[in-house]
Amino acid sequence: MIDVQRLRVLRSVAEHGSFNRAAAALRLTPSAVSQQVAALERSLGAQVVARSTRGVALTPAGRIMVGAAESVAAELQHARQQVDRLGSGRTQLTVATFTSGGRLLLPAAFERLTAAHPDTVVHVRECEPEDSLPLVRRGAVDLALAYHFDGPLPGRLGPGSGLEWIALLDDPLHVVLPERHPLAGREAVEIAELAAEPWVLGCLKTEAYLRRYAERAGFDPDVRGTTTDYFFARSLVAAGMGISLVPSIALDPQVPGVRAVPITPPAPTRHLGVAVLRRRAHGRTATLLEALQAGAAAVAG
Secondary structure, three states: OOOHHHHHHHHHHHHHOOHHHHHHHHOOOHHHHHHHHHHHHHHHOOOOEEEEOOEEEEOHHHHHHHHHHHHHHHHHHHHHHHHHHHOOOOEEEEEEEOHHHHHHHHHHHHHHHHHHOOOEEEEEEEOOHHHHHHHHHHOOOOEEEEEEEOOOOOOOOOOOOOEEEEEEEEEEEEEEEEOOOOOOOOOOEOHHHHOOOEEEEOOHHHHHHHHHHHHHHOOOOEEEEEOOOHHHHHHHHHOOOOEEEEEHHHOOOOOOOEEEEEEOOOOOEEEEEEEEEOOOOOHHHHHHHHHHHHHHHHHHO
16 A cells, blocks of 8 residues: 555655755655655655755656656545535636636636536636646646647646646737838748847747747847736837737737738647646536637637
């Protein structure tokens, strides 16, 4: 029998990268943490961490057990929530989302959910994928509406993660130009044509993404401002500060004085989807997922 407390300790060691930091987070002594990990290794008959002067690293067996620890923690959290809800007679559903995706897809999806399950109380937590996916993994939220750019899926969504990723919608990015810009009347532009332009961006991730595409096109972008709001970034474009790179679904509401122009393929694209615990996509969660898929299909159409 594997001790759940030992799994919890191993999970903390993996998260913090050392026995000392894990001990501080768990309010234990480093010796107690080391003893718990050693006891887990004895029960498994396998080494779960590799110790060195630079800290600790998970072995292949350790990665398997951390995945199991996260699944167990999520199941226990879910069970606790179910027990807490027994007395209320109502079911709660908690959804994590990023701003533009939530604004586009969640209102209609919530209407469909509450029509099918009127006793459901919905809670929303706004956060980026790097924060929302761990919440799903821990069982703190039921699902996360999230995104990733070209490349691997967000967070640790590989085998053993305990999470399932359901793709919803591709969201190509557009270049936003002042309406008097020489390229504003074009049907599409190439990234390389924008090499001499100053940029004002609406997201730190967008800046990193732009730099990747600019490097492929052979230039280093002149980024003069990065905000946390695409509407604000487009307002700065209208004021003549530069141009911007904005996902399609973040182009509403419109900003006077600017024009959004598609980028020629291969265009930078953001991919929207839902992360949910495996085996958890049933009941109200399944209803909400179906509503999100229907909404995404309508947008794509």
